[in-house]
Structure formats: structure tokens, C-alpha cells
Amino acid sequence: MGNLKPLVIGELVVPKPIIQGGMGVGISLSSLAGSVAKAGGMGIISTAQIGFREPDFADHSLEANLRAIGKEFKKARDISPEGVIGFNIMVATKSYALYVKEAVKAGADIIISGAGLPASLPAYLAEAAAEMGAAGEKVKTKIAPIVSSVKSAMVILKMWDRKFHRVPDMVVVEGPLAGGHLGFSRESLETLGVDTADVEHTYDQAAYDEEVRGIIRLVGEYAEKYQTEIPVVTAGGIYSHEDVMHQMELGADGVQVATRFVTTEECDAPDEFKQAYLNTSKENIVITKSPVGMPGRAINNAFLSGVGQTPFKLEHCYQCLEKCDKKTIPYCITKALVNSAEGNTDEGLVFCGSNAFRAERIETVDEVMRDLMGE
Structure with missing residues (x-):
């Protein structure tokens, strides 16, 4: 396993520092998330239209989605009773606060949130905690914003510090090679020198590596201020053990991988x-x-x-x-x-990461985890 250490987020310990990225609609649900958690990674369920299979989804989408959050989490927990399982909730979601509270009440270990800056995430967590506290329940859910640049990391860290007197439990850095909705506008991609029509030849890995190092330094300053540890996890274009090791050499504590898990037997996506x-x-x-x-x-x-x-x-x-x-x-x-x-x-729309073309066969989650870990 080389130098790969467990990912530690407060009292949460992920034995293998691999987070399976959230993929909506219906691609990362209980089967994939539960299987990754069982294999020693962190399994993430996407809440994006999570209730699309519920009978009343067309007429009562919100209610169907909120109901499905608890159902999917329970099924994932049945697969992995001891593993780390959380949710990816997009800030751009209508009724975002309700999704956060429902995930907390379901028992999520962590909420990862991007597609916009999760400025009010700590407030919604506190509201859920107050509601659960009244019922004698304790909240254990960790929160992690997704950022894509030093600038966006600075905005969220400053805001949470000033407004909520807290820092994230973990930070996810998503680069331009990620799949699905990107954490960049077309303009910001161009600022990084990335031409959206020709990413392959215009994406500058070395320049973005420097951006990642800058985010890690910034997060370190806030961790020091609060006398705590804030792990930084990188995402986007990570497909092999070599990719994982490259991120670790930059100083990352873990990696988030999504595309590689799509072509597994356990993935919730259809054949x-x-x-x-x-x-x-x-x-x-x-x-x-x-x-x-x-x-x-x-x-x-x-x-x-x-x-x-x-x-x-x-x-x-x-x-x-x-x-x-x-x-x-x-x-x-x-x-x-x-x-x-x-x-x-x-x-339909088939979202994917930049390395989707590298998939050659259907694997198992265990095989993918072993390969990423270099075992």
C-alpha cells in the first residue's frame, strides 16, 4: 500500500483514503456507496433527484427525494454497517436546506457540498442538530465544501470563520478534469488557460498542481488557527494508482474518484x-x-x-x-x-469524467479499490 495512510476526519477514520465521488441522477446510490464503504473507502450517495424511482416523483419531487434519502442511506448501511457513508448535496438544489437536514437526520457520516459555495451549510447543520437534540439525538455529521481554486477556498474559509466561528471538517478540491457539472465557469476555465473545446491540450497540470498546493497551504493556516486537523482531498481526473500517488505527493490527505467506479458491478447505473x-x-x-x-x-x-x-x-x-x-x-x-x-x-445525458474512455471492462469495487491503493 506504499505510503497511503487512513483518512482521518475528526473521529471518523476511513481505512483507505479513497472517497467515491457523488454521481446523480441514480448513479451513486446505496449499492455503490455501501460497497465502497465496505471495501474500506468512503461511500457517497448523491441526493440529485434521488427519489426518481419513487411512485409519486413526477407530482411530488421534493417529498419523493427527501423520503429516498433515508431509504438509500439505510440500504447502504445494511451493506456496510461499520463503514463511512455520506451524501453529496449540490448547493444549486432547490430546497437545499431541507436536503441537508434530511441527510443529517438519516445519520450521514459526512455531507460533501459543491455546485455553488455552501455558505450556509453550517447553519443548516446547526438547525438539524437543534431539532434532533430536542428528541435526545446527537449529530455526528461532518461537513466538507468543494472548492476549485485558492480564491473559492478563501471565500468559504473566511465566511465560515467570521459567521459561524468554525472551519470545515474536510475540504475537497475539484479540478478541471472532473465529470458532471464542473466547479468552474467557462470564464474561470479560460483564466486557467483551459479551452473548453480542447481541454486535452490546453489543461496545464503543473499550473493546477500549484493551485492545489496553494489551497492546502491556506487550509493549513485555518487548521492552525483552530488548533485542529483539516484533511484536504483532491478530485478530478484521478483514475489509477499513479494518479493517486501524484496527488499524495502534492500534499493531499486523500482522493475523490467517481468515473472509475461507474464501470463496476456494484454501481447503481444501468448496464x-x-x-x-x-x-x-x-x-x-x-x-x-x-x-x-x-x-x-x-x-x-x-x-x-x-x-x-x-x-x-x-x-x-x-x-x-x-x-x-x-x-x-x-x-x-x-x-x-x-x-x-x-x-x-x-x-439522455451521460455525464462522465475526462478518463471515461479508459474503461475497458466491468470490474468489482474491490478490484478498483485494490488498484487505486496499489495493492
């Missing part, structure tokens, strides 16, 4: 979704504009090629994202992601 990864090529992975304006990385397919070719009329709103303008969106992102999660990938 058609996994097959899309196995079939894709490097050239077929593109950065597309999501209906909410954020860039996102996905596999170019019949659906993406057809976007904008015909006028789009929204038939039903699933109340998913806070900043969705129903009048101007080119497609409904919930419908596109649910289609893929149900196996209809030709009519």
Missing part, C-alpha cells in the same frame, strides 16, 4: 450507462453547457447532438435546480439524466 463508458473514445468526451449555465463534461451522443436542433418545450418541471430559467433552457436536465439512469442513454 446501458456503463456500456456508454466502455464504448466511448477520448474524442467523444465533451464539455457541454448545462441548462443552468454551468459547463459539464459528458459523452457526446444522439441526445447531445440533437440539443438545439429542434425547439424545446418544457412539459413538466421537477423543481430540481434553483437557477433554472424554464423559459430559456435548451432541455430539462432532470428528464435527460433520468432517461440515462433508466437505461435510455440515446435520449
Whole structure:
């Protein structure tokens, strides 16, 4: 296992410093998260439209999603009674506070939050703690913001320090090679010198490595101020043991890996979704504009090629994202992601990381964990 030490977050100990990244809609649910936790990593369930299989999802999306949070967590906990299991909750989610509170009440070990800066996350955690405290229950949930630059890390650390007199329990740094919605605007990618039409040749690994070192230094200053340890975990484009070791050499305490876990037997995605990864090529992975304006990385397919070719009329709103303008969106992102999660990938959005083309076969979670650890 080389120099890979357990990831320690307060009293939480993750034996293998591998976090499985949250993937919505329906890609990282109880089966994947529970299996990764059982294998010694940290399993993460995505709350993005988590209740899409609930019978009342179309008419009562919020209620269906909140109900599914507890159900999925319980199923994951049944798979791994002792492992570390948490949730990824997007700040951009409509009714974000309710999702946070529901995850805390379900018993989440940790909440990882990005797609926007989780400025009020500590307040929602405190509210959940107060509600549970009245019932005699104790909150153990840790909170971790996702940042993508020294600037965004500074904003969140300063704000939590000033407003809540606390620091994050862990910080996740997500780079430009990540999958799904990226923590960068097109403009900030360009500032880093990344051309969204040609990421492969314009992404400067050395420059971003320096950004990561800067974030680690900054987090260290706040850890010192609060006389505590704040582990920093890096994410985006991590696929092999060599990738893991590179991040550790930068000073990371752990890594977050998502794409590599999609092509596992235990992943909650349907076979058609996994097959899309196995079939894709490097050239077929593109950065597309999501209906909410954020860039996102996905596999170019019949659906993406057809976007904008015909006028789009929204038939039903699933109340998913806070900043969705129903009048101007080119497609409904919930419908596109649910289609893929149900196996209809030709009519759906298939989010992926930059290394999806490297998948050659369906593996088990144990195999992936062993490979990442260099065992």
C-alpha cells in the first residue's frame, strides 16, 4: 500500500483514503456507496433527484427525494454497517436546506457540498442538530465544501470563520478534469488557460498542481488557527494508482474518484450507462453547457447532438435546480439524466469524467479499490 495512510476526519477514520465521488441522477446510490464503504473507502450517495424511482416523483419531487434519502442511506448501511457513508448535496438544489437536514437526520457520516459555495451549510447543520437534540439525538455529521481554486477556498474559509466561528471538517478540491457539472465557469476555465473545446491540450497540470498546493497551504493556516486537523482531498481526473500517488505527493490527505467506479458491478447505473463508458473514445468526451449555465463534461451522443436542433418545450418541471430559467433552457436536465439512469442513454445525458474512455471492462469495487491503493 506504499505510503497511503487512513483518512482521518475528526473521529471518523476511513481505512483507505479513497472517497467515491457523488454521481446523480441514480448513479451513486446505496449499492455503490455501501460497497465502497465496505471495501474500506468512503461511500457517497448523491441526493440529485434521488427519489426518481419513487411512485409519486413526477407530482411530488421534493417529498419523493427527501423520503429516498433515508431509504438509500439505510440500504447502504445494511451493506456496510461499520463503514463511512455520506451524501453529496449540490448547493444549486432547490430546497437545499431541507436536503441537508434530511441527510443529517438519516445519520450521514459526512455531507460533501459543491455546485455553488455552501455558505450556509453550517447553519443548516446547526438547525438539524437543534431539532434532533430536542428528541435526545446527537449529530455526528461532518461537513466538507468543494472548492476549485485558492480564491473559492478563501471565500468559504473566511465566511465560515467570521459567521459561524468554525472551519470545515474536510475540504475537497475539484479540478478541471472532473465529470458532471464542473466547479468552474467557462470564464474561470479560460483564466486557467483551459479551452473548453480542447481541454486535452490546453489543461496545464503543473499550473493546477500549484493551485492545489496553494489551497492546502491556506487550509493549513485555518487548521492552525483552530488548533485542529483539516484533511484536504483532491478530485478530478484521478483514475489509477499513479494518479493517486501524484496527488499524495502534492500534499493531499486523500482522493475523490467517481468515473472509475461507474464501470463496476456494484454501481447503481444501468448496464446501458456503463456500456456508454466502455464504448466511448477520448474524442467523444465533451464539455457541454448545462441548462443552468454551468459547463459539464459528458459523452457526446444522439441526445447531445440533437440539443438545439429542434425547439424545446418544457412539459413538466421537477423543481430540481434553483437557477433554472424554464423559459430559456435548451432541455430539462432532470428528464435527460433520468432517461440515462433508466437505461435510455440515446435520449439522455451521460455525464462522465475526462478518463471515461479508459474503461475497458466491468470490474468489482474491490478490484478498483485494490488498484487505486496499489495493492
